[in-house]
Every structure is written in structure tokens, then in C-alpha cells.
Amino acid sequence: MKKYGVIVIGGGPAGLAAAESAKKAGAEVVVIEREARLGGILKQCVHDGFGLIRFGEKLAGPEYAERYIDEVKALGIECRTLTFVTGIEKTQGGFVVHCVSRDGVVSFEGDSIVLATGCRERTAKQVLIQGTRPAGVFTAGTAQNFVNLMGKLPAKKCVILGSGDIGLIMARRLTLEGAEVEGVYEVKPEPSGLTRNIHQCLYDFDIPLHLSHTVTRVFGTDRLEAVEVAAVDGGMRPIKGTERIVECDALILSVGLIPENELAESLGVKINPFTKGPDCDQSYATSVDGIYSAGNALNVFDLVDYVSECAASAGANAARGDKDGKCVTLSRGAGLLSYVPHRICLDKPHDKVVVFFRSAKDMDRATLRITVDGREVFKKKFAFLRPPEMQRLEVDFSAFGLGADSELGISLEEN
Ligand SMILES: Cc1cc2nc3c(=O)[nH]c(=O)nc-3n(C[C@H](O)[C@H](O)[C@H](O)COP(=O)(O)OP(=O)(O)OC[C@H]3O[C@@H](n4cnc5c(N)ncnc54)[C@H](O)[C@@H]3O)c2cc1C
Numbered sequence: 001m002k003k004y005g006v007i008v009i010g011g012g013p014a015g016l017a018a019a020e021s022a023k024k025a026g027a028e029v030v031v032i033e034r035e036a037r038l039g040g041i042l043k044q045c046v047h048d049g050f051g052l053i054r055f056g057e058k059l060a061g062p063e064y065a066e067r068y069i070d071e072v073k074a075l076g077i078e079c080r081t082l083t084f085v086t087g088i089e090k091t092q093g094g095f096v097v098h099c100v101s102r103d104g105v106v107s108f109e110g111d112s113i114v115l116a117t118g119c120r121e122r123t124a125k126q127v128l129i130q131g132t133r134p135a136g137v138f139t140a141g142t143a144q145n146f147v148n149l150m151g152k153l154p155a156k157k158c159v160i161l162g163s164g165d166i167g168l169i170m171a172r173r174l175t176l177e178g179a180e181v182e183g184v185y186e187v188k189p190e191p192s193g194l195t196r197n198i199h200q201c202l203y204d205f206d207i208p209l210h211l212s213h214t215v216t217r218v219f220g221t222d223r224l225e226a227v228e229v230a231a232v233d234g235g236m237r238p239i240k241g242t243e244r245i246v247e248c249d250a251l252i253l254s255v256g257l258i259p260e261n262e263l264a265e266s267l268g269v270k271i272n273p274f275t276k277g278p279d280c281d282q283s284y285a286t287s288v289d290g291i292y293s294a295g296n297a298l299n300v301f302d303l304v305d306y307v308s309e310c311a312a313s314a315g316a317n318a319a320r321g322d323k324d325g326k327c328v329t330l331s332r333g334a335g336l337l338s339y340v341p342h343r344i345c346l347d348k349p350h351d352k353v354v355v356f357f358r359s360a361k362d363m364d365r366a367t368l369r370i371t372v373d374g375r376e377v378f379k380k381k382f383a384f385l386r387p388p389e390m391q392r393l394e395v396d397f398s399a400f401g402l403g404a405d406s407e408l409g410i411s412l413e414e415n
Contacts, residue, residue, distance in 0.1 A: 010116035012040020014295020018315030039065035136224030155250030167254020333411025
């Protein structure tokens with residue numbers, strides 16, 4: 001069995017950025033990807049808008065991925081495609097990664113692992129829609145795969161449930177391909193996607209957005225024939241008497257993404273209840289020494305540029321393989337939906353820590369505060385915050401005089 005310094009699981013943008021930086025930091029690296037081609041979800045994201053921060057250019061998803069694929073190839077990094085990781089074993093010296101591939105069962109030995117396995121879409125079962133089980137109910141990512149990779153149109157007239165970014169992008173894509181999008185229905189009183197996507201994908205194409213509405217039932221035996229939609233109350237319960245039947249042959253779901261962490265959980269990695277990804281420190285080290293997490297497996301990001309940034313850092317740190325030392329937990333205060341990192345390791349550099357966070361609700365003129373033992377040590381004001389728009393800031397935690405017993409907190413307040 002060949003031994004590697006860093007094994008990267010997942011060949012999407014996170015895995016590619018992690019592999020590149022681990023190699024540049026001197027490690028022998030292998031990338032393991034279950035699909036035939038590298039690039040992850042970006043392969044099917046043919047719209048533009050990627051790379052504005054990372055490259056200062058508006059790129060399509062495949063173009064963004066290609067830049068990293070070219071770099072990985074130029075560095076001579078070994079990439080095993082059509083290889084599915086089925087399990088990871090912890091050994092005395094590191095880890096053994098077991099896979100199935102075209103060559104049968106294969107295993108790889110490594111000192112550190114970067115988990116860059118991306119995320120999954122929530123399905124109809126997870127949003128409790130009543131009725132029959134006809135064909136024609138797809139997640140937005142599946143519909144996107146049909147249209148953009150297979151060249152097939154999965155709907156003539158459809159309803160979209162959920163206003164997440166993938167659903168918004170698919171509303172525009174299906175319209176451009178000749179399908180009718182009857183409307184986008186969102187159970188919450190505000191949209192879940194980026195503001196730019198609401199404008200560019202719905203308003204520019206006259207597609208109605210119905211806030212505080214949901215799909216309550218589907219009809220059809222072999223193929224979907226109609227759905228029932230209804231308004232919801234403040235507790236997101238359908239309001240009797242507001243039901244309406246919409247004839248359509250497809251229901252497209254864009255109801256959330258969940259980080260893919262079966263491998264992490266099998267190793268006993270602690271999962272954060274708010275991000276649903278691994279609990280991590282500022283180097284993206286998880287609670288298990290030698291296991292790092294990056295990209296959408298760590299935290300569902302809305303911009304791939306941030307995915308690449310965090311993954312590059314995870315890869316370089318995995319190559320160095322610093323052990324977890326004295327850590328201070330960054331406790332969640334009011335006003336925050338989620339944030340990364342969850343703890344600050346005092347034995348690792350902590351002067352330029354990148355903090356990613358989302359507010360719990362829409363906020364006008366909000367202040368983010370970091371406190372040590374109840375004393376404010378950092379604050380930053382924001383004109384406007386929305387949960388779908390992840391924020392990034394750099395914090396010098398080394399200036400706060402942190403000790404192992406310090407109580408470190410982070411919170412958001414609307415002024
Ligand atoms: C529809 C859509 C539109 C988007 N639009 C934008 C946009 O306009 N601008 C923007 O900046 N960002 C956008 N994004 C976000 C961006 O695409 C993601 O943030 C990014 O792709 C996440 O990268 P990742 O590497 O973490 O995950 P992924 O791209 O999902 O890659 C994970 C990889 O891991 C592999 N894998 C998983 N499990 C295993 C296993 N057990 N064994 C082997 N391999 C495995 C998968 O096959 C996959 O290739 C969009 C995303 C989607 C879905």
C-alpha cells in the first residue's frame with residue numbers, strides 16, 4: 001500500500017484547492033473522487049457568477065473548476081476517479097482509506113485526511129409532502145443534472161418548492177430551455193436565496209415568487225399531474241381554505257442542503273448542530289487528530305470562492321499535521337445562525353483567523369461582538385445582514401490575551 005502525507009476525499013472545488021495547497025506545502029497527495037471527472041457540483045453549474053472574489057472574473061462553474069484541475073495536473077497530483085470511499089480506519093500511524101474502484105477494492109494509507117465530500121439535497125420525504133409517489137418530483141440538483149449534463153428537459157410545466165439558490169437558478173434555466181415555471185413557493189416569509197439570484201433568475205423572467213406558501217400534496221399515478229399549494233401561518237402550518245390546485249408535470253425541490261458527513265461520523269468526528277458539519281478549529285482540524293474538513297462538507301457555503309479559501313487552508317494545515325493543543329471554545333451567543341470556526345487552538349497561529357458566519361434573521365444595522373470573560377474585545381458593524389448571505393471577516397484572536405480557561409463568546413445584535 002502506497003503511503004501518502006495527505007489523502008483528499010472528494011474532487012470538487014474544495015478537494016482540488018486542498019490538494020493543491022497540501023502539495024505546495026510538501027506533502028505527497030492523492031485525490032479520491034467517486035465520479036468519472038473532477039470538478040464536483042461545478043460541472044453542472046453552467047451559469048456564470050463564480051470566481052469574482054478568487055479570480056476577479058465572472059466564470060461559469062466548469063471554467064472555475066478547470067482552473068484548479070489544470071493546477072492539480074501541473075503539480076503532478078495523483079487523482080483517482082471512479083473510486084468511491086466506503087470506509088476509513090484509524091491506525092496507529094494514521095489512517096487507511098478503503099475504496100471500491102474499477103480495479104476492485106483498493107486501500108490507501110495516509111497521515112492526514114481532508115474530507116471534502118460536499119453536501120446532499122433535502123428530498124420530498126424530508127419536507128413531508130402528502131400524496132402519491134409519481135415520477136416528476138426532482139431535487140433541483142437532479143433537474144440541473146438532466147438539463148445541463150444529459151441535455152434532457154425533465155418538465156413542460158413545473159412548480160418549484162423552496163427559494164434556495166439552486167431552485168432559483170433552475171427556474172431561469174428551465175424557462176430558457178422552453179419549460180413554463182408556474183411559480184416558486186417559499187414557506188418562510190423571506191426568500192432563502194441570494195438577493196442577486198432573486199432578481200436575475202425570477203424578476204428578470206417574470207416568474208412569480210409566493211412567500212409564506214408551501215406545497216401540501218402531490219397528485220398523479222405514473223407521472224405527476226398536479227400539486228396542491230397553500231398559504232401558511234406564522235408557525236408554517238397550511239391555512240385551511242387557501243388551498244389551490246396547480247396542474248404541472250414536475251415539482252422541483254430546493255429545500256436545503258445538508259453537509260455529507262457519513263465518513264466523518266463513522267470516525268467519531270464531533271458534528272456541530274448548527275452547521276451540520278464537523279466542529280473545527282481555525283486550521284479546519286476536526287475533533288479527531290489528523291482529520292480535516294473543507295468546503296460544503298464543513299459548512300454549506302453560498303460562494304465557491306470561500307469554499308476554495310477554506311479548503312486551501314485545510315490542505316496546507318493537513319500537510320503540516322499539527323496536533324490539537326490547548327483550545328478555547330467559541331460559544332454561540334444570540335443572533336447567529338451558524339459560524340466557523342467553533343474553537344480557537346492556542347498552540348496554532350491565531351492572529352489572522354477567518355470567521356465565516358450567517359445571521360439568524362434579516363437584520364438592519366447589526367453589530368457582531370466577540371467577548372472574553374464577558375468583556376468586549378472585538379466589534380464590527382454591518383449595515384444589513386441576511387441569513388442566505390454568508391459573511392467573512394478576519395479576526396486577530398492573539399490580541400485578546402486568551403488562556404485555556406477563558407470564556408470566549410460571539411454574538412450578533414440588531415441596533
Ligand atoms: C446549483 C448550484 C448553483 C451554484 N451557484 C453558485 C454561484 O453562482 N456562485 C458560486 O460562487 N457558488 C455557487 N454554488 C456553490 C458551489 O458550487 C459550491 O459551494 C461548491 O461546489 C462546493 O464545493 P465542494 O468541493 O465542497 O463540494 P462538491 O462540489 O459537491 O464536491 C464534492 C465531491 O466529493 C465527491 N464525493 C463525495 N463523497 C465521496 C466518496 N465517499 N468517495 C469519493 N468521492 C466522494 C463527490 O462526487 C463530489 O465530486 C452553486 C452550487 C449549486 C449546487
